[in-house]
Amino acid sequence: MSIKYHPKHELLSAFVAGELPASLSIAVSAHNELCDECRKKCEALAESQAIEFMKEDSFNEFELDDFESINDEFDEMFAAITTEPSRPEPLAKPCVNIDYKGQSLKLPRALTSVTMSNWQKLGKLRRAKLELAEGKVHSNLLEIEAGGTVPTHTHKGYELTLLLAGSFSDEHDTYHAGDFIWLNQHNTHTPVTAEGCLCFTVADDAQTFTQGISKLLNPIGRFIY
Amino acid sequence: MTPEQSQQLKQWLSDIALKRDKKAFANIFKSFAPKIKGFGMKQLKSESAANDLLQDTMSIVWRKSHLYDADKGAATTWIYTIMRNLSFDMLRKAQTQKEDSLSDDIWPIAEVVDDSGEVFSDHLMSQQIAQYLDSLPEAQKQVVQGVYFQEMTQEQLATQLEIPLGTVKSRLRLALNKLKQQIEENS
Numbered sequence: 001m002s003i004k005y006h007p008k009h010e011l012l013s014a015f016v017a018g019e020l021p022a023s024l025s026i027a028v029s030a031h032n033e034l035c036d037e038c039r040k041k042c043e044a045l046a047e048s049q050a051i052e053f054m055k056e057d058s059f060n061e062f063e064l065d066d067f068e069s070i071n072d073e074f075d076e077m078f079a080a081i082t083t084e085p086s087r088p089e090p091l092a093k094p095c096v097n098i099d100y101k102g103q104s105l106k107l108p109r110a111l112t113s114v115t116m117s118n119w120q121k122l123g124k125l126r127r128a129k130l131e132l133a134e135g136k137v138h139s140n141l142l143e144i145e146a147g148g149t150v151p152t153h154t155h156k157g158y159e160l161t162l163l164l165a166g167s168f169s170d171e172h173d174t175y176h177a178g179d180f181i182w183l184n185q186h187n188t189h190t191p192v193t194a195e196g197c198l199c200f201t202v203a204d205d206a207q208t209f210t211q212g213i214s215k216l217l218n219p220i221g222r223f224i225y
Numbered sequence: 226m227t228p229e230q231s232q233q234l235k236q237w238l239s240d241i242a243l244k245r246d247k248k249a250f251a252n253i254f255k256s257f258a259p260k261i262k263g264f265g266m267k268q269l270k271s272e273s274a275a276n277d278l279l280q281d282t283m284s285i286v287w288r289k290s291h292l293y294d295a296d297k298g299a300a301t302t303w304i305y306t307i308m309r310n311l312s313f314d315m316l317r318k319a320q321t322q323k324e325d326s327l328s329d330d331i332w333p334i335a336e337v338v339d340d341s342g343e344v345f346s347d348h349l350m351s352q353q354i355a356q357y358l359d360s361l362p363e364a365q366k367q368v369v370q371g372v373y374f375q376e377m378t379q380e381q382l383a384t385q386l387e388i389p390l391g392t393v394k395s396r397l398r399l400a401l402n403k404l405k406q407q408i409e410e411n412s
Contacts, residue, residue, distance in 0.1 A: 018313040022327055025313075029331045047298060050305035054226055056263055073276065074258050081284045082247050086367065088355055088374045089288070092329070112330045133321040 003035050003178035011182075012038060016045040022132050023139040023202040027162050027180070030108030030200060034178035100143065100198055105165060107141075108200070116141070124148030139202045144168065146196040154188040157204035166197030226301065234300040242291035243384050250287055253304075258283070261308055268312050269319070278315060282308040291377055291385075306332060357407045365400035368393055 007015070007028050014020050015028040032039040093112050097104045117129040125148060130139040136157075141164075144150070161181045168175055170189040175181060183189065226234075234256075240249035261282055265275025285307050293303045310328035318324055358366055371382040379397070383390040 016309075018309040018316075018328075022317055022331075025331045026327070043298065046306055047302050050299065050302040051226065053264065053305050054260060054301055056260060070259075070262075074254070077258075077276070077280050077283065078251060078254050081280065081287050082250060084284065086288070086370065088358060088370050091374065092333075109333065110327070110331045113325050113327055115325065133323050 003031075003037075003176070003180075004173070005175065005179040005181050006035065006038055007031060007180050007182075009041075012041055013045055013049075016042050017049055021134050021137055023130070023134055023137050024160065026108070026110040026114070026130075026139070027160055027200060027202055029110035030164070031162055031178060031180045033108050033110075098141075100165060101196060105198070108164070111200075125150070137202060137204045139200070142199045142201050144191075144193045144197050144199075146194060148196070149190065149192040152188060152190040154185060156185055158185075158202075159183045160202040162200040164198045164200055166193060166195050168193035168197045168199075226299075231299055231301065235295050238286075238290045238293050238300050238303075239295075241287065242293070243381070244387075245385065253286060254283055257286075257304060264308065265312065269315060274315060274319075278308065278312055281311050285311075289375075291375060291381070354404075357404050360407070361400050361403060365396050365403070368396040369400045369404070372397060 011020070011024070011028065015025055018025075020028070028038075028042075032042060095109050095112055096107045098107055099105070111130075115131040117131065119126050119128045124145040126143040126145070128141045130141070132139055159182075161175075161183075163175050163177050163179045163181070165177055167177075168191045170191045172189065234253070237246075237249035237253050240246035241253075258279055261279045262275050265278035266272065269275055269278060282304070286304060293300065310332055313328045313331075314326045317327070358369060361369065367386065368382060371377045371385070372379060377385070379390060379393045383393045386393070
């Protein structure tokens with residue numbers, strides 16, 4: 001199944017420049033792990049950003065009479081680096097696996113070092129919070145069991161859903177693994193999943209439940225985002 | 226940057242990787258230091274943080290130049306991404322007090338990913354191994370590090386250390402025997 005929903009160009013560019021918060025950087029990185037197209041775009045962006053970086057007139061931040069002391073500083077640093085004894089480089093950590101539908105599922109590499117809360121369950125929903133400490137930006141792994149749904153809601157800020165496994169549908173479309181779904185306060189949706197799914201979600205504010213009884217279900221909003 | 230300059234840069238990186246060539250490193254240092262420092266001042270808003278960024282970036286270039294793959298992109302891009310990663314982690318640390326260093330997982334930089342995970346996945350285990358390694362004579366340690374931690378071939382290592390391939394092989398054999406002995410004794 002090919003991926004239909006991708007991060008916008010501006011988001012990819014900010015990602016490559018390291019300007020996004022960790023939560024969104026993880027989301028783009030995890031999307032790229034599944035999407036050759038965006039990964040290649042990011043490689044090209046890094047290439048052009050590096051060229052721009054080399055063009056920068058880097059000394060405009062310094063006073064000219066600092067020049068000498070800066071050179072001394074550089075000499076010292078050079079000596080420190082080249083005389084440092086060699087030490088073993090830490091190995092890249094293996095990816096984290098989680099239990100999904102009774103099987104072991106490998107999480108995106110970007111999540112390898114992130115601290116996660118324990119899984120909490122509410123009906124057909126199960127979620128683990130990512131402890132990224134980014135204020136009002138909240139990130140979660142969210143699993144919805146087969147036949148599960150999230151009540152109709154809209155968002156005060158944005159809500160990003162990256163589908164990692166399974167599929168879900170809402171009023172607009174059906175989504176599959178790798179789809180990167182960005183919604184803002186103008187979008188209302190009611191996701192349902194027939195086969196169950198696992199998502200990585202990032203939201204910058206609690207969403208508002210908009211329909212009848214689900215207004216009462218606002219605790220679910222706090223639960224999943 | 227002209228094609229000649231970018232070719233030159235690749236050559237310097239390769240000289241560092243294979244010959245630990247300080248002159249090549251000095252050339253790279255000179256062309257990048259002011260740029261990195263400027264970038265650091267802008268992003269991290271402090272001169273001492275900018276200096277840390279510069280030192281850490283250049284230290285990685287010095288230690289890991291063998292991981293640069295000329296087929297995968299320009300040398301400037303490689304150095305830029307190393308700097309971007311470090312700067313991301315530093316900024317995150319300043320803003321959230323978190324020291325989780327996520328950047329290398331978010332943007333894997335031509336790193337060899339250890340996907341088997343079994344042997345070294347245990348943090349205590351790798352610490353233990355590091356201790357055993359430290360007990361080896363420097364020459365043997367170098368060889369083990371090169372082959373098992375930096376994933377160089379024995380041929381690459383021989384060129385880098387300027388010793389015959391046979392010497393690499395025998396040092397490696399000695400070192401592994403010793404490590405095996407230590408692990409057996411301690412388990």
